[in-house]
Amino acid sequence: MITLRKISSGARPTCSFGFLCLAVICLSGGSLLISPRAAAQEPPYFVTYSHALEEPGNLEVEMKGTTASPQNGNRFLSGTLELEYGATAWWTTEVYLTGQTTANDSTIFNGFRWENRFRPLLREHFINPVLYVEYENLNEADRSLLEITGHDGVADYIVPNAIERGQTERSLEMKLILSSNFRGWNFSENFISEKDLNESDPWEFGYALGVSRPLALAASARSCTFCRENFAAGLELYGGLGTTDSFGWKATSQYLGPTIGFTIPRGPTVTFSPNFGLNANSLEVIYRVAVSYEVQQVFGRFHRSQQ
């Protein structure tokens, strides 16, 4: 049974079985799905964006989990529920709800993000740009690590939740996404800038690079679960690039990791990636896992059910 207690620094209830609480939240999100279909063929990235947008009318529901154990700190597990909707063939809008639990600490809700991605060029080119704009309303206890900017580092992840939950950051994040598909390979480069709207902090910068490929380029004739075409593998490299005051690699965190995605035919896509910190300011290892479902033509589905 889940019990509630009050933490000493505030009156908000927290769950004493934090990981269990998060699992319940995840399952609740999953139970909302009706007849899911797989979101196949997209690169299996966690941090990097490619120019793949959601198909118009489709809703992708994704649960992302991130866990790491900072030195001199407690292991945390962050869960992010993503709802991605294809508004048009050139515009995708997405809402994120994020929470986290920290061992020997508490489980808290961090806030939300609202992002929009636009394709300015309407044909496929050798390099395809996508413009990304996101509004974030998150407290500083956010551990989702969906992007690394500025001087984000391991010291940020050892502050108790009770202190960070009261500090809400409203920020604007913009990305230039460049992405290419060539002979089955995807190459993606993201340039990230972020500005805290509350304070006069400088702009923060970051980057993410990804390369991936399906394990087979042609589909097999028979129905099969473990065909190579259902798997995609790749590599991601990402990290901070400092701020307008101190641009560069100094005092930033950097990560590199392989990633693999598996699409269960007519089911969900499961993606896994261990990310390894490349310098002393980084977490040693971040483990990421995601499960995504695509509900095709979601409003058409409601329309048909009314008939």
Add this chain to the structure above:
Amino acid sequence: MVALFALSVCVAANGSWLKHVPDADRRKVNPYAGQPDAIAAGAKMFADHCAQCHGPDARGHGKRPSLRSGRVQSATDGEIFWLLRNGNLTRGMPDWSFIPGPSRWQIIAYVKSLGARSNSNLAPAAVRNAPATLIQAEQR
């Protein structure tokens, strides 16, 4: 917004994209054309990616165009390949460049086989291996 989208999809059915296809793309030949295994694989891909808009039987869905129509069946394989790669974003057709080239050719092999099937010229191996939902839709 919904009305605008519906209108754009409707306009997509007029085939205006055809005039944008470069000649070099128009002349491309499908390496899998007519191959039963490729048609079966294409049927699988079609069910996953295309049937949501064009219907499980490819006869169109609401205002989304039928892929059995004369316009599609008479388009060259290269023209359809170009459309799958580029999409027709302002008209509601997404691009499918993330589907690797060989798989896109398989989809085209399947779509083109539908014209033959309409004339009762079924490819037995393809039909045998196609997903059950597709076969049921064909038989309706």
